[in-house]
Amino acid sequence: MNDEKFVEVKNLKKVYDNGHEAIKNVSFSVKKGDLVCLLGPSGCGKTTILNMLAGLLNPTSGDILFDGKSVVNTEPKDRQIGYVFQNYALYPHMTVLQNVMFPLTVGKHKIAKDKAKAIAEKYMKTTQIMELADQKPGQLSGGQQQRVAIARALVQQPKILLMDEPLSNLDARLRLKIREEIRSLVKEVGITTLFVTHDQEEALSIGDKIILFNNGVIQQDDLGQNFYLEPNNYFVANFVGNPVIDNFKVKVADGKIKASDFEISVSDLDQNRFKRELKDGEYVLSVRPENILPNEDGHVSAHVDDVELIGRERILKFTHDGVQARSLVNLETPIKPNDDIKLKMRLDRVFIFTPEGERVY
Ligand SMILES: Nc1ncnc2c1ncn2[C@@H]1O[C@H](COP(=O)(O)OP(=O)(O)OP(=O)(O)O)[C@@H](O)[C@H]1O
Numbered sequence: 001m002n003d004e005k006f007v008e009v010k011n012l013k014k015v016y017d018n019g020h021e022a023i024k025n026v027s028f029s030v031k032k033g034d035l036v037c038l039l040g041p042s043g044c045g046k047t048t049i050l051n052m053l054a055g056l057l058n059p060t061s062g063d064i065l066f067d068g069k070s071v072v073n074t075e076p077k078d079r080q081i082g083y084v085f086q087n088y089a090l091y092p093h094m095t096v097l098q099n100v101m102f103p104l105t106v107g108k109h110k111i112a113k114d115k116a117k118a119i120a121e122k123y124m125k126t127t128q129i130m131e132l133a134d135q136k137p138g139q140l141s142g143g144q145q146q147r148v149a150i151a152r153a154l155v156q157q158p159k160i161l162l163m164d165e166p167l168s169n170l171d172a173r174l175r176l177k178i179r180e181e182i183r184s185l186v187k188e189v190g191i192t193t194l195f196v197t198h199d200q201e202e203a204l205s206i207g208d209k210i211i212l213f214n215n216g217v218i219q220q221d222d223l224g225q226n227f228y229l230e231p232n233n234y235f236v237a238n239f240v241g242n243p244v245i246d247n248f249k250v251k252v253a254d255g256k257i258k259a260s261d262f263e264i265s266v267s268d269l270d271q272n273r274f275k276r277e278l279k280d281g282e283y284v285l286s287v288r289p290e291n292i293l294p295n296e297d298g299h300v301s302a303h304v305d306d307v308e309l310i311g312r313e314r315i316l317k318f319t320h321d322g323v324q325a326r327s328l329v330n331l332e333t334p335i336k337p338n339d340d341i342k343l344k345m346r347l348d349r350v351f352i353f354t355p356e357g358e359r360v361y
């Protein structure tokens, strides 16, 4: 038993035939029964990793272990994996029921038709597609096809479920509903799940933890809230957060952090938050829009370019030093476009990054 590291990826590397290094020395693990989101921009290597976990693609080097045993030489069909592809990949000529039953009726472990039907129906009930049993995929909506693909992955009673952007074609409301269904389903059955998405909100809402990739390298492997509160580096701070984080160019000298029109004493920062020494030089000072707010005693002068309503809050957009920045305020704040205001930052919530993106504070 290896519950803490039920899925373990060690120093995994993938160089494609054309020489492109898609995955560079990646290591992570997933706890048994957890739903982990793999997050990252297009091309960062998410599908490449799932394909290696599924055995559809051979790693260039490194190891993949399920429950403590290496599977790199195990055939895909013997890995006890369910894979929901991004495009559903349903068989168009089969009915919904036949699609869901299919994995149980082929291969070495095939079972009798009536037994297969009973198992298929159990998962079709859970995914609420019983009434669609006799329809063909072409007659279904995206969300319905999605649930067929999920039921088909689940009938095999996989130990591990891989889902590649399974909700990308759904409208916002359906997407919300189905992701809740997926989460409660895999939790109920206790399936260890790797869920690929490039939607940070989705990752935050359903993931037990999130692994964020960029260019084939893990940027942060952590609980969702830490991507906001304790980003590892500049990339993470800027990838996660909506509205996006504000970044100000600053220079550090003589114990001061200086921007074009404001100055902060290094001694006013929370000394416990330093990750490394703040040497003199150039940096980026970043702050989330909810932590830089209108205040008459504020350090930052701003001219409001625009005010955008986003439901229960408003975004004040302003230009600072030629760069657009944002402040997130409540509806009562009486600020209008073209107002000249002062903004104050919460110094215990700002971040400081080196020009290379390493976090200093
Ligand atoms: N067969 C291949 N040969 C060469 N390069 C490839 C191949 N497949 C993928 N790549 C490249 O590897 C990188 C990672 O691709 P991958 O499909 O894993 O990205 P992804 O994170 O799933 O992106 P998306 O969010 O767009 O699906 C990309 O730069 C891609 O162009």
Ligand SMILES: [Mg+2]
Residues within 6 Å of the ligand: 046, 047, 048, 164
């Ligand atoms: Mg992909």
